[in-house]
Amino acid sequence: MAKYRLMVAPNGARRGRGDHPALPVTPQQTAETAAACFAAGAHALHLHVRDDEGRHSLDAGRYGEALAAVQERVPGMAVQITTESAGIYDVAAQLACLEALRPAAASVSVREMARDPGLAARAYAVCQEAGTQVQHILYGPSCIAQLRRWYRGGVIPETMRDAIFVLGKYSPPVLARPEGLAVFRDATADLCLNWAVCAFGRYEQACLLAAVAAGGDARIGFENNIETPEGGLLADNAASVAAFVQAARDAGHSLKECRS
Template sequence: MYGDDARVDRPRLLQAALNGDREHPATPRTPEEIAAEARAAVDAGAASLHLHPYDGDGRETLSAGPCAAALRAVRAACPGVPISLSTSAAIEPDPDRRSALVAAWTDLPDLVTANQGEEGILELCDRLVARGVGIEAGLLSLDDARAFVASGIAPRCARAMVEPLDADPEDAVAHAEAIERALTESGVGLEQVHHGYGVASWAVNRRAVTRGHGIRTGLEDTAVLPDGRETSGNGELVAAAALLLARGG
């Protein structure tokens, strides 16, 4: 039944999304910069890290070398903290090329985000699960959630990432609620981690906390704090999210 039954009796995860393609003075690109921001995020309360490696030309990449360098740097700075890499089509839109790049990875992340609305994503998930990599199923829309449920892949995933793209906070919250409902009514009991983008991210986070879900924040998601001020970096964003969790939303 939809309602308070959606709450789960488990610790609520706080994940930091360190960079993406965010244009901000503190956005990390090099392995050393990513490791430093990762350490700041963990010190502020993050229990999981999501990051996008960059190549020598300053572009997001799925290539094995930059991915390995970023993973090694962050693991040295934050030993034992689970790391998630992106597999977004925004980085490599060709599904065959993306699959080949991921197949060539030498150092494996603990997890990857896999956006369920993208072409070839189920095959990519199969490849990664076979190599022992956990799947964070990215649900950017209600259609993504419905496709995810229909695919039957949920039991093989680590968690569902509820991540509405709406810029308006009210729209984003309503969209997150609809995605959550689609999962709940279909009997998908995976851990959920909710986040939005821009100023709407905090509205989505607040609702998620009251529902008993995990949350994500970081420079990939937003460059502003809950009060609208521009953030100094990932550590400050994670500290604000940790306070939100402590206060119960």
């Protein structure tokens, strides 16, 4: 059966500890969560940081603090930063974040970059220069069409072939369903993408199992879902990771060997 890589997204841009008391907000909380998730089977961390009021931030200094905390606590875990705007940041701010950090890995929304094509080209060029592993966030067919145009036009380097398919929505809430994967796979069949899936809502596990069975990777965590498949609250991110790893094992799938 399939082998897969598993990333954990433990907080996201919108939820706080009022939504779940185990959702990490500070660098130390994030580092502790990362360590527990790594022990449970997650290969990598999708990192968001917050300002002093707990709001989503793209501040390079805050990222530096969180990256250092995670590196100290769990040095073997790969870390991907987000450039998500969350309705707060423009493309100039996203570019500034990438320029300041030059991270090892970053998720970049094609839809958000398309708000300023000139700056988008600079952002992808900065990532290419820095060796940043870019994962394109794809929300649907329009994002895939834009990605395709930018490959043809040379805006996005041909080598940047990592993508994540987003099933469902946070707001307005739309529960992800496994059958939603087919739209993405059909629309990207000729692009030779290294793809993963994240899924909003309590059917997250079923969606990710479908992704792994189809040859993709998975991203799990409280950014997308805080519920068990039955609708109860998950204990924490590590419990979510452990439950998925076990479900995947029961289905005959196994984790790839961890690479730092």
